[in-house]
Amino acid sequence: MSDKYPRIKAVEACGETRLKVDFGRDGVREVDLSEFATGKKAVLRDEAAFAAVRVGEYGASVEWPGIGLEVGGDALWRMSERQFGNAMRPEDFKAWRKRLGLTQAATAKELGITRRAVIYYEQGARIIPKVVMLACKALEMERERQRAA
Missing domain, CATH: 3.30.2020.10 (NE0471-like N-terminal domain)
Structure with missing residues (x-):
């Protein structure tokens, strides 16, 4: 996108x-x-x-x-x-990051993006694409699965 x-x-x-x-x-x-x-x-x-x-x-x-x-x-x-569900809201992205206890740098590493992109996403300066939104959901589900195991 x-x-x-x-x-x-x-x-x-x-x-x-x-x-x-x-x-x-x-x-x-x-x-x-x-x-x-x-x-x-x-x-x-x-x-x-x-x-x-x-x-x-x-x-x-x-x-x-x-x-x-x-x-x-x-x-x-x-x-x-x-x-239309093609992008994530900045406030939802930031809440997700905090819920997982991640820093901006750790978020960047987990998602395979730059720290600057994380900052842009949280500020609403860039659209958070669907692929990033889905990656966030997958990472959260994986963490929940690991906790349950």
Whole structure:
């Protein structure tokens, strides 16, 4: 999985806090923004305001010009990857690491990645790909099996 995010070709509101986003050759996805629409961004829960969504400049974002809000295409892509089960959430990755009692360096060694990648994953700077998510689950299951033996 690349960290180069696809451009947005089209967008439309299709529910309370759901967008149908056309990522061009990477497909059309529904993205739920309910976790995003909190605090000052709770204005997005207003149906009329939410329906005014449009593609931002160069397809790099979606925006609601009437209320001055914008969500980057990279954030939407990461949300869609997590919601489709293709990626792990940063907070879940960090909780997994702590549950296993691993340092960032030990996590890197266990997963066969760099410590820098672990840091990026925990900060949400990079998508945690499905293969890493599955490796985390497998390592945890292996540890549980060893404890039970």
